[in-house]
Amino acid sequence: MIKISTRTVSDLLIQIGIIASLLVVLFLGFFFVYLPFTTNHGQTITVPDVTKLSFEEMQNLLEDRGLRYEIDSAYVAGWQPLTVFQQYPRPNAKVKEGRKIYITLIKRTAPMVSMPNLQDLTLRSAELNLKSLGLEKGETTYVPDVAKNSVLRQLYNGKEIAPGTPVPKGAMIDLEVGDGLGSTMFEVPNVVGLPLDEAKLTIQGSNLKVGTIISVEDPEKEVGTVVRQRPEARSGERIRVGEAMDLWVVGPVEPDQ
Missing domain, CATH: 1.20.5 (Single alpha-helices involved in coiled-coils or other helix-helix interfaces)
Known part of the structure; x- marks a missing residue:
């Protein structure tokens, strides 16, 4: 044992x-x-806000904090090229040293998009169509046409632009839209002999525009009296809705008249 x-x-x-x-x-x-x-x-680091900073400013700020970054790009109308548009994680988030921050940088040049066909669309539909492509609605001009609020023409830089034409993203597209009155013709109203303010009301009440006002001398008429119009109110003379009438008025005439 x-x-x-x-x-x-x-x-x-x-x-x-x-x-x-x-x-x-x-x-x-x-x-x-x-x-x-x-x-x-x-140990955590507070993510700084780098939005709207230039690329160099963003780079220096993140590197000083011990943070890395990864960049993609996008185009946003109205933003300065090569500035930070978005970041993730968001500003003031708590992260560890060396964390990668994802940066969206604004492109230097706008990408091109194909001009859509807006003709015959309603104004609202045309606006939505433009917005979906990153285009902006510019000036809207109403012209005589029976198709009320329907797009008749699309224009870029003052010229009609055909569907499919490349345009830069963010471009302003002007629209001509029908006013619903069409090409209605009627006899020219007679405003000769009326004071200017009454003549204006008569013209505008007839869905016409006041055109050029010319001052003339006529010692026999009171100042501000309309003594001539164009087109004249002659028998059989007709005018289209939306057209302008020029007036000759005993002067002097105030500039806003």
Whole structure:
């Protein structure tokens, strides 16, 4: 029978205790010293707001904070080229050092889009169509036509533009739209002999426009009296809705008249 001395057992237990203690120390050191040191545990960086900054300003600011970045580009009308439009994560977010910030930078030149066909669309539909393509609605001009609020012509830089023509994104497209009155013809109203203010009301009440007002001398008539008109109110003379009438008025005539 083999006898084990009390001293041998005691030494063995001491060795086991030392080994267990070392394992506990290594375990705690790994989780509470090594990992926090290598992952910056508990250390965060506040993401700065880089929107509207230039590329160089954004680059310097992020690099100073120990942050990386990745860039894509987009075109937005009215924005300065090569400035930051969007970022993710958002400003003031808390991130770790070395986190990648995703940046959307404004393109230097506008991409081209194909001009849509807006003719015969309603004004509202034309506006939505332009917006969906990144185009802007410019001036809206109403012209005599029975198709009320229907697009008759589309123009770019003052000239009619055909569907399919390439235009830069963000371009202003002017529209000519029907007023619903059409090409109605009627006899020319007679405003000769009326004061200018009454003549204007008569013209505008007939869906006509006041054209050029010319000052003339006539000592026999009161100042402000209309003495001639064009077109004249002769028998059989007709005028189209929306056209203008020129007036000769005993002067002087105020500029706003």
